[in-house]
Amino acid sequence: MSVQKYIFESREAWLEGRHxxxxxxxxxxxxxxxxxxxxxxxxxxxxxxxxxxxISDRDYVIYGIKAEEHLRELFALDFPQYKVNYDDHNMFLNTAYPWMHASLDGELVDNDGRCGILEIKTTNILQSMQREKWHDRIPDNYYCQVLHYLAVTEYDFAILKAQLKSEWAGELRIATKHYFIERKDVEEDIRYLIEAERKFWNCVTSGRRPDLILPAI
Structure with a gap:
């Protein structure tokens, strides 16, 4: 298998490359x-x-895009043990999984020379249920995203930096959390996701509608 990193000259070209x-x-x-x-x-x-x-014109999307650069720089300041790299309009492809692509918020190299993923999230906490999804864990949809990136890049670890905004009694509160994931600890989940995506992609290429998967309650 072979992993290739591509840098597109514009956002428009990057969006086209995602197809x-x-x-x-x-x-x-x-x-x-x-x-x-x-x-x-x-x-x-x-x-x-x-x-x-x-949804590109929605306030929370615009905020997330503008905040990403600054949160990446803060991560580099707070965690000097990692070398942080970033390229605009990046895309990784893996010949073992030709239906998958990965675009990273940052690439990391630790003191041992291991390569990792930096994923950055900004979110507004509007309900207690949303807050609970971030309590000592990553929400399932973001966890799947990290697994997907580990599969494509074959990197050794991932760190998710989350900025959580909420209001309490009219006061804005901002909390920052960091979640560290070692590839060796989630290999089984990565394999499960790869097979699920493979089956889904077979439905795309064959035109056969997949059975609806209901989210867990």
Missing amino acids: GHIGGSDASACVGANPYKSNVELWEEMTGRRRPID
């Missing part, structure tokens, strides 16, 4: 773990039966 692949944000839908999109809805989008909803 024909499952991305990290799609991975959770393949296993019924995406709270916003089912596996059938994703299949309809990828087979041209449904137009994806454009």
Whole structure:
């Protein structure tokens, strides 16, 4: 197998390059773990039966894009034991999994020379249920995204940096959390996701509608 990293000259070219692949944000839908999109809805989008909803102009998306650069720089300051690299419009492809692609918020190298993934999330906590999803764990949809990136890049570890914003009695509160994931600890989950994505992609290429996977309660 071979992993290749590509750098596109523009966002438009990068968006075009994503066509024909499952991305990290799609991975959770393949296993019924995406709270916003089912596996059938994703299949309809990828087979041209449904137009994806454009959320690029929404405030929380714009905020996340603008904040990413600064949160990446803060990570580098707070964790000097990692070398942090980033390339705009990056995309990783792996010949072992030709239906998958990965675009990273950052690449890490630790003191032992091991390569890792930096994933950055910003979110507004509006309900206690949302807060609970971040308590000592990563929400399932983001966990699937990290597994997907580990599969494509074959890197050794991942760190997810999350900025959680909430309001209490009219006061803005911001909490930052870091989640450290070693590849060796999640190999079984990576294999499970790869097979789920393989089956989903077979449905895309064959045009056969997949059975609906309901999210766990």
